[in-house]
Amino acid sequence: MAVIFDIERSGMHDGPGIRTVVFFKGCPLRCRWCHNPESWDKAPQELFYPEKCISCGGCADGCYTGARSLCGREMSIDEVMVPILADKPYYGAEGGVTLTGGEPQMQADFALALTEACRRAGIGVAIETSMALYRPDLLSQMSLIMADVKLWDDARHREYTGVGNAAIIENIRKADALGVPILIRTPIVPTVNDTVEEITAIGDFVRSLKNAVGYELLPYHPFGLDKARAMGLAMPRFPEPTKEQMALLNACARLQRR
Amino acid sequence: MIAVTGKELLTYAAEFTRRYRSAPNVYAREADCLRLQFAHALQPLREGDLVAGRNLRLPLGVRPQCHGGVGYYIHEPSWSAAVNDGTLTDEERGEADALFAFWQTENTAAKVAAAYPDGWLDIFAHNVPYTTPTAAHGLYRISGIQMDPTRLLTLGVEGLAALCEEKKENNPAFYNGLIQALDILSEVCLRYAAEAEMLGNLALAADLSHIAHHPASTFTQALQLSYIFFVLSGTWNYGRMDQYLGPYLAADLAADRLTEAEALRWVEDLWCRMEEWGEYFDSRVILGGADRPEGADTFALLAMEATRRRRGVVPQLTLRCYEGMDPRLYEAALDTIGKGTTFPMLYNDRVNIPAVMDAFGVDEDTAQNYVPYGCGEYVLYNQSIGTPSGTVNTLFVLNEAMYGKNAHLFLDAPDFETFYTAYLTEVEKIATCLSLQEKLEYDVVGQECPFLYYSLLFDDCIERGKAVLAGGLRHLGGTVENYGNVNTADALTAVKAVVYDQKLVTAQEVSDALASDFAGRERLRQLLLAQPKYGNDHPDADGMFCRLHRDVCTRIRACAPAAGLDSYLAVLINNELNAVFGQGTGASADGRHAGEYMANGNNPMSGRDTCGVTAMLNSLAKPDTHLHAGAVQNMRFSKAMFTAHRPYLKTLLRTYFEAGGAQAMITVLSRGDLEAAMREPEKYRHLIVRVGGFSARFVDLNPVVQKELLARTLY
Numbered sequence: 001m002a003v004i005f006d007i008e009r010s011g012m013h014d015g016p017g018i019r020t021v022v023f024f025k026g027c028p029l030r031c032r033w034c035h036n037p038e039s040w041d042k043a044p045q046e047l048f049y050p051e052k053c054i055s056c057g058g059c060a061d062g063c064y065t066g067a068r069s070l071c072g073r074e075m076s077i078d079e080v081m082v083p084i085l086a087d088k089p090y091y092g093a094e095g096g097v098t099l100t101g102g103e104p105q106m107q108a109d110f111a112l113a114l115t116e117a118c119r120r121a122g123i124g125v126a127i128e129t130s131m132a133l134y135r136p137d138l139l140s141q142m143s144l145i146m147a148d149v150k151l152w153d154d155a156r157h158r159e160y161t162g163v164g165n166a167a168i169i170e171n172i173r174k175a176d177a178l179g180v181p182i183l184i185r186t187p188i189v190p191t192v193n194d195t196v197e198e199i200t201a202i203g204d205f206v207r208s209l210k211n212a213v214g215y216e217l218l219p220y221h222p223f224g225l226d227k228a229r230a231m232g233l234a235m236p237r238f239p240e241p242t243k244e245q246m247a248l249l250n251a252c253a254r255l256q257r258r
Numbered sequence: 259m260i261a262v263t264g265k266e267l268l269t270y271a272a273e274f275t276r277r278y279r280s281a282p283n284v285y286a287r288e289a290d291c292l293r294l295q296f297a298h299a300l301q302p303l304r305e306g307d308l309v310a311g312r313n314l315r316l317p318l319g320v321r322p323q324c325h326g327g328v329g330y331y332i333h334e335p336s337w338s339a340a341v342n343d344g345t346l347t348d349e350e351r352g353e354a355d356a357l358f359a360f361w362q363t364e365n366t367a368a369k370v371a372a373a374y375p376d377g378w379l380d381i382f383a384h385n386v387p388y389t390t391p392t393a394a395h396g397l398y399r400i401s402g403i404q405m406d407p408t409r410l411l412t413l414g415v416e417g418l419a420a421l422c423e424e425k426k427e428n429n430p431a432f433y434n435g436l437i438q439a440l441d442i443l444s445e446v447c448l449r450y451a452a453e454a455e456m457l458g459n460l461a462l463a464a465d466l467s468h469i470a471h472h473p474a475s476t477f478t479q480a481l482q483l484s485y486i487f488f489v490l491s492g493t494w495n496y497g498r499m500d501q502y503l504g505p506y507l508a509a510d511l512a513a514d515r516l517t518e519a520e521a522l523r524w525v526e527d528l529w530c531r532m533e534e535w536g537e538y539f540d541s542r543v544i545l546g547g548a549d550r551p552e553g554a555d556t557f558a559l560l561a562m563e564a565t566r567r568r569r570g571v572v573p574q575l576t577l578r579c580y581e582g583m584d585p586r587l588y589e590a591a592l593d594t595i596g597k598g599t600t601f602p603m604l605y606n607d608r609v610n611i612p613a614v615m616d617a618f619g620v621d622e623d624t625a626q627n628y629v630p631y632g633c634g635e636y637v638l639y640n641q642s643i644g645t646p647s648g649t650v651n652t653l654f655v656l657n658e659a660m661y662g663k664n665a666h667l668f669l670d671a672p673d674f675e676t677f678y679t680a681y682l683t684e685v686e687k688i689a690t691c692l693s694l695q696e697k698l699e700y701d702v703v704g705q706e707c708p709f710l711y712y713s714l715l716f717d718d719c720i721e722r723g724k725a726v727l728a729g730g731l732r733h734l735g736g737t738v739e740n741y742g743n744v745n746t747a748d749a750l751t752a753v754k755a756v757v758y759d760q761k762l763v764t765a766q767e768v769s770d771a772l773a774s775d776f777a778g779r780e781r782l783r784q785l786l787l788a789q790p791k792y793g794n795d796h797p798d799a800d801g802m803f804c805r806l807h808r809d810v811c812t813r814i815r816a817c818a819p820a821a822g823l824d825s826y827l828a829v830l831i832n833n834e835l836n837a838v839f840g841q842g843t844g845a846s847a848d849g850r851h852a853g854e855y856m857a858n859g860n861n862p863m864s865g866r867d868t869c870g871v872t873a874m875l876n877s878l879a880k881p882d883t884h885l886h887a888g889a890v891q892n893m894r895f896s897k898a899m900f901t902a903h904r905p906y907l908k909t910l911l912r913t914y915f916e917a918g919g920a921q922a923m924i925t926v927l928s929r930g931d932l933e934a935a936m937r938e939p940e941k942y943r944h945l946i947v948r949v950g951g952f953s954a955r956f957v958d959l960n961p962v963v964q965k966e967l968l969a970r971t972l973y
Contacts, residue, residue: 009795009870010910010973018872018906056781064784083873086795089917090872092909 002110003042005072005102007083010090015126015144017095020087022080024101024111025072028132030162031150033189033238035224038231039102044072047230077110077117088123096124096143105133112138132163134171140178144213147172148185151193152201160192169205181213188249189220190239199252215253219246262298262316264345264354267337270298271318271357278330278364285435285708285725288320291330292710293442295319296490300446303453303462308527309482310450310466311489313535318361321492322400322709323645328699329366329400329707332358367398370702374695381691382648388835391842393658394688395649396695400703400727402631403493404542405715406640407484408502414473415444421720428723432708436720439710443490444470450486477506477516478524485528491711494540495631496532496573498547498639499561500554507560508553518560525564533570539833539952540632546578546587547607549626555584562587562594565601571946571953575601576630579915581608592907595924596900600946600953604922605630606915609883613920616884617815618642618735618825633831633951634921635737636887641717642733643726644887646829647699648692649839652810653742653856655684656749657844661773668765674758678750686813689738693817693826696736704728735825737887738814741832741839744792744857747803748848748866752789754802768847775845775852787849793862795873804881807860811885830860830881830889832950834963841962855966858950859890864969871910871973879917890951894925894972923948932956932968 006023008014014021026042027034034040038047046068053067063069084097097118104111104127115125115138126144139145149168151157157165176182184206188194199217206215219241228235241249262270274294281287299319301312315324317337325333341354362368371384382394410418419440426433451466465479474480480503488496510516532541545558558577565575577591591602614625614636627639637644659667659681667684671677704727712726713719719730727734756762763782771779790799811828818826837855845852848863857863860881867874871893878891899907911922925948935942939957947956947967956964 010872011870012903012906018909054780054784056784058781064781064788066788083795086876087872089913090875090909092913095909 001074001076002080002107002114003044003072004075004080005039005044007080009083009087011098014098014100014128015096015146017092018087018090019095019098019126020084021098021100022084022104022114024099024104024107026106027101027103027130028106028163029103029130031187032160032236033187033192033220033224034235035221036102037224037228037233037235038071042072042102042106044070044074045231047071047227048232049226049230077113080114081117081121084118084123085121088121091123096126098126098128098146100128103130103133105129105135105138108133108135108138112141115141131168131171131175134174136174136178139175139180142180145175145180145182146185147175147182148187149202149205150186152198152205156192172209176209176211179211182209182211183214183216184209184212185216185218186253187218187220188241188246190241190245192238194241194245194249196249196252199249203253217246217249217253262314262340264341264343265350266298267317267340268346268350268354268357270294270316272353274318275357275360283431283435284706285431285710286438288708288710289435289438289442291320292439292490293445296442296446300449300489303450303457303459305457307457307459308462308478308524309485309531310454310462311482311485311531313489318357320707322403322707322712323492323494326398327365327367328370328398329703330361330364331367332361332365366703366706369706370398370699373698373702378691378695381688382695388838389841391654391844393651393654394692396692397647397649398699399645399647400643400700400709401540401645402495402635402637403491403643403712404495404497404544404629404631404637404639405488405491405493405712406497406502407487407715409715410487411474411480411483411502411506414471415440415447415469416471417473418714425720425723432713432723432725435708435710436714439490439714443487446486446490447483474506477503477510477521480506481524481528485531487711487715489535491715492709493712494535494537495542496544498544498550498629500545500557501547501550504554504557505551506553507557508551511553511556518556522560522564525560526568529564529568529570529573532572533568536572538571538954541572541574542576542629542631543573544576544578544629545602546576546580546583546605547626548580548582555587558587559590562590562602565599566594566597569597569599569944569946571955573601574603574952576605577602578605578607578610592900592904596897596904596926598897598926598944598946600923600925600948603630603634604911604924606920608915609918609920610636613883614638617827617887618733620733630888630921633829633833634888634890634923635829635831637735638733640715641731642735642824643731644735644737644825644827645696646737646739647696649739649741649835650685650688650692651741651839651843651856652685652806653745653749653846654839654843655688656681656742656746657772657846659684660753660847661769661844665769669769671765674754677753682809682813685810689814690817690820692738693736693814693821693823696738696826697821697823700727700734700736733824735827735887736818736821736823737827737829739832739835740810740828740830741836742843742856743806743810743830744803744860744863745846745848745850747806748789748791748799748863749786749846749850750806751791751799751802752786752849753847755789755798756785772845772847783849786847789848791848791863791866793867793874793877794869795876796869800877800880803877807881808885811882815885825887827887828885829887832858832890833952834949834960836950837960837963837966840966855962855969858892858966861890861892862971864966865971867971872913874971874973875910875914875919876917879914879919883918883920889920890923891919891921892923892925892948892950892970894927894948894970896972897926897928899973900926923951927972929972932964936964936968 003025011021124143277290447470454463708725724730790796840855
């Protein structure tokens, strides 16, 4: 069993093709811009959205409006496979399942068993991971590893995400030896890492990997703030990058692509 | 909108009525009346026209379908507007009033209604506004005519007349009527030829003079002859156009008589005539299908190009996709849809042909010739009529059984199955009555109106010597429009779960809450809303919808033999009446408030499909297609799906079709387009959306309909 907090069908932004995206609960990082802060704690937790509350007073008998909703529940492989198998005809040659979170490697045994179930069904599996953990038995089974390098400087990485990046960089290097294609991504968070120098430094690292298939920049968006509020958590709001800024940095990232 | 003065109308109406009263038989009567009608209704050619056939709707006339009437009709609003325009003397007003009074009882729809047995009008309403709270409406029209003009094009007016002459002795009055109808066609062509000559358009004049007598020999002649014929006939649907025009186009292109660019101008002008005529619920042009001659693909590509350039809301371009179709057609279709035209609509022959075989009870060769008309109802090309002459609001019926006049069915039911069966019996009573009403309409109209132009082309009429509705037609079908089925299924899913399975609330509590539109019972409404909904690939919700769909369609289909019809089928096709009927429909157990719109066709209730496009498509592909005559499957995609994500879109559509999806009607939008169009309508005239079985400029729609569209999910 694993604690899963969402299964998104027909994802088109989490790997190639049309994908079913499985969200694992629990993450070792605490990125200040996180768009899924409800994924941090591995245990299921209640979120409260006051704007949906109709003050019916029936909380004890269950909430029907979604004002109080339980985030995360224990699921079996068979349960997770239901939507995956329903989506399978849409995957085509490219698509498949993406493990994400949270950090799927925190529940690696389940992730591995799920990957095996998918393999038996003829479905490829990719992973989105912080690479703060390293489970080569799982990673080596992936069709694609999508790993973030959020900041190049170890101290600043620790300041903004709660952990340093030395282990992450080391894990990515080790994963590079597994022969699995790796896509490196950086969330562009203005005031934190939106500089040519930052992207150039990460880009140089990407260029040093032999299995890197690309380097993608993802613009920060504030979608996590509502969920943070529902958790009773204060999170900062960063500015969103402009199109021009993204174009400049993308040009820089493209120069670094192998 | 009606460009006739009171004086003109009085002169016309007096003569029309005189002809009506004095003709020796119904065939001569129709021909005499039509000749006069076209003299007034057909509009002159204009400078620059390539295609002739502009037409007006007159306040009085004879048409298979016009102004909500059938056969001989009178349209009170436009009649009153004309006779009150101040041009009539008191004496003339008196004459006009006398004529009006005559037609009040003599119009064909009134004759149909007069023949209703006692009790029918307790079951369905007629001639009332669509917002009236009622379970069913009876309609008056012979709609959805899809004729193949090939016989006319290849034999020509004189050739077809000679065929009628040959057979004349079997039924002289009938064949004389047909010959007169052909004479009128010839006269109209010659009249337009003279106008073209006056305008200096000698090529058009020559074409029109030629087709007034002879078979079409070129693409432009074939296009012109078929269109004028359709205008005179009264159909608003234009058949398998690539099939009947393709060979002429191929021959002209091969002989260098015409370039593709020239042909495109003609097609665009034809599209203009259709848009001017403005039948947005009809105007179907069918492309594709496996059995087409040389040149058909070339025409189909031109047709899509014309639609891409014109961006009009008609014709309702339809592409029948089949295995082995030239991939250029599919790519052109996606290009055209991607431009936000909503056309062509994609139909899946692999699913539809076997479905039509079963639903209509016909062989594969016949089913190969299925064509959608109007909002998407299927008929057999040139062989069947299947006009929807009734509507049933299944959600209204459910509400009546939960808190209306039949509330005992819910309140006294010991279990879900008992309630469900009792509900179906109520639907069946209505369907049975509407099927009899449909046959009665055919019979009364058949006695009054031979519909000469239909009888000229529909298979078997000339051979049998019988008019289309008097035994001439090969397959006499009927259909009934279903509204509210998805909401009904969602309501049943919710009731089964919370009342019967989980016993969270009692039937009485639900009934009371619905009766008061959930006043003070918002928590109960939220409980009902929280139950699974159709459109999310959920086994309970989709299972209930498929079950209801099967049970309702089967009961409707079973009405045919007793009614004396060759088929009687449900159509799960809504124009915009799902929103309008919703206004007269009380709160429902799916959590819907009183007066709110209902789901459109077989689509999920707007905005309740929340699990992604693959889940929604899987749901759409589930209901059995073999039991009905068409279902609207609307979906809307963002522009990115047609550009950056086009391979994904192709995978989605291909998989949906492989899973059993029958068709796809696709609107392409950017996020925020509709909201912006409501704020600044003048800037969004270009925005075309698929509503139900028709497309419209969003800014022209009724606000109730706009609201429903706003709630739909954009993928």
